[in-house]
Amino acid sequence: xxxxxxxxxxxxxxxxxxxxxxxxxxxxxxxxxxxxxxxxxxxxxxxxxxxxxxxxxxx
Numbered sequence: 001x002x003x004x005x006x007x008x009x010x011x012x013x014x015x016x017x018x019x020x021x022x023x024x025x026x027x028x029x030x031x032x033x034x035x036x037x038x039x040x041x042x043x044x045x046x047x048x049x050x051x052x053x054x055x056x057x058x059x
Contacts, residue, residue: 003059004043007034010053022049 008028012020026046027035036059037043047056 002039003036004039004047004049005034005036005057005059007055007057008053012053015053019031019050019053022046024055025048035057 006026008023008031011031012023026037026043047054
């Protein structure tokens with residue numbers, strides 16, 4: 001599977017509890033944090049749910 005680098009570029013204040021929970025499930029703890037994830041259907045679905053808050057790069 002491919003790997004992706006995702007960066008949280010917007011804060012979590014004024015976001016729905018579901019979006020905050022999705023970001024925590026992805027592993028984000030603070031703004032502008034960058035994570036590398038193995039791309040699978042579960043992670044792809046989480047990224048799609050909050051893609052307006054993320055910067056996504058394929059590795």
